[in-house]
Amino acid sequence: MNIQEKLTAALSAVKEKSPLVHHLTNYVTVNDCANITIAIGASPVMADELSEVEEMVSIASALVLNIGTLNSRTIESMLAAGKKAKSLGIPIILDPVGVGATTLRTKTAQRIIEEVQPTVIRGNMSEIKVLAGLDVKTKGVDSVASEENAEIITKKLATEWNCIIAITGKTDIVSNGKQVCRIDNGHRMLSDVSGTGCMSTSLIGSYCGANQDYLTATVAGIASMGLAGELAQQSLTPDEGIGTFKIHLLDKIYNLTPESLAKGCKVTCE
């Protein structure tokens, strides 16, 4: 199968299986994460209390760990849920939001990577560079980095940590250490809406919950978001902005079909 055929199959599997995706995520974008998970065809559940997360993740098909508004209570819950998921073979997707901005975020992401060994890690260029131990300035905005570097870093980290690494940006790069995929979907307006990164991570979780080829699942999640961003932007009138854009994003994901994904995605893998 070529990548388009793989993406078609991946979305069909989500819609057929409707996997339960357990989220431990931030309170800023959690509602958007829930709705985009439903929109793609999966089923979200949010639960972060230490005494229930292991039981909850046991009935889930994927686990999303997003450190956007971490605190000492939820960090312990993330580690417990992550370890349980790992022991059960449930895929774990880490979104290291704001890593590098504070020591707590960097240390927590590192702990999760070491103790839980996530299946997929998705971040922006700054976040992944920080995880890679490179010197980066983070101020809530992406650092400037050449695409060539992105590919090298992605592949290197994926090999080192034996997982899928995804860097989202103008061009998105995904690697499992051997193969590297590039995704050229998306629109700059996506970076003007809070939570589009988190939502991409939830989509990756949805795909991983229904597909065992996690490289394809990660590419599918990112390409779905990028394509929806393009379509949402095209649907806007001049007097509309990010309010309407976000609503249309959800609409476009809801109406995305395996065929329209295959037709609209701009993905190359090598």
Add this chain to the structure above:
Amino acid sequence: MNIQEKLTAALSAVKEKSPLVHHLTNYVTVNDCANITIAIGASPVMADELSEVEEMVSIASALVLNIGTLNSRTIESMLAAGKKAKSLGIPIILDPVGVGATTLRTKTAQRIIEEVQPTVIRGNMSEIKVLAGLDVKTKGVDSVASEENAEIITKKLATEWNCIIAITGKTDIVSNGKQVCRIDNGHRMLSDVSGTGCMSTSLIGSYCGANQDYLTATVAGIASMGLAGELAQQSLTPDEGIGTFKIHLLDKIYNLTPESLAKGCKVTCE
């Protein structure tokens, strides 16, 4: 008065009194709960710190307890707020979100029922069956159950716990142990949006805060949501989805009048 006249009066009372509805609810759908409470004509307040909930609920006209993202801190706050409300005669509406999925949720809902004795309990078929002690599989999706069973369970539980029980689903069933009402409003798209159950509970809270006939208030909350769902779905163009649908839901509740509710509701009581 027939049920249509009762619903007309119930909505008029909400709009006239604008009752304050104190919520202890989850962080996933809390914004939608706040806005739908305003949309129907009531006034929301969210506060969950143990040291302030008793004081806050004392100035409220209804209390909503929603365990969607419960934790050890907020469980204690829910119990304290609930007991205070009970002692003051303020109606308490319990939404046992995800009960059955984890032991913590089941035990917490049982504690609230025993220690607080809610005025209304609204859940889906799975949740209410779990509360009734029946054997159910829950995976964040409804179990299949015949409507006949729904009526029997609803009536039995309502009698046993001396409260209003509401099961929402394709047909919604509400009972106070003596009377049983069936509501045939709604659209399947409502189940594709995160939080429509929570929002129904907030509407029930809004109606209960302005009306002493809690059976009618519960029916009114559910029928309002169902009718808004129908109207919202009818307003969609083919390229729109759950993003726009949720926005229109709020619009339709905001524009709902006592007359349009009476005209559009599909309710029978016996």
Add this chain to the structure above:
Amino acid sequence: MNIQEKLTAALSAVKEKSPLVHHLTNYVTVNDCANITIAIGASPVMADELSEVEEMVSIASALVLNIGTLNSRTIESMLAAGKKAKSLGIPIILDPVGVGATTLRTKTAQRIIEEVQPTVIRGNMSEIKVLAGLDVKTKGVDSVASEENAEIITKKLATEWNCIIAITGKTDIVSNGKQVCRIDNGHRMLSDVSGTGCMSTSLIGSYCGANQDYLTATVAGIASMGLAGELAQQSLTPDEGIGTFKIHLLDKIYNLTPESLAKGCKVTCE
């Protein structure tokens, strides 16, 4: 410069500098606060864990403290972040949500005012009156108060606490103790959406993060919200309501230019 020229310059500065605005805010309206901060041209970050807030605020250009859903954990974080910001000369904007409704809220707002000395305090008439030690009934709704009183209270408190005080209502009043500005933008529908007060505060934070004239920054934040409210309401069809209105609010802020702000604002200062 007259006030229109000052507002033009203030918005240009936000768009040019894209200041990072650190929020410790409530979980009800936090997503709207994040998106409106982006929409005006600034960059939001939400972080409330005690062990990271001082580090986070150190890289920010403004700090928003909003007590909407305060708890014992986040109160300590707010005080720590506030003191750090103060020591670094970073402007601090306090939104004393629901002050007067519970003792905890009143005492917390008083502690923040005493220990942190905010740069700007924005509230509704009831909230500011409570802070001023006046006897007010609060039930989540504004108390009725004459505009004349609002000006006197605003000016008096601003002098006493050496900060900017803003009372938002039908007419908004802002004072630094010497000058008083009146803003006549806005539409009553703004009070039918949860979080428009919080969003105004986030806009003030965005302007303060890019401008040292905090009186102008505060006026600019409030006038921007009021003008967006007018434009959003004008764009509605009769069957639309607060759902669509809130989306359009974000659109209008996103499309606001220094020129359209100067043209549309109804501000007088003396």
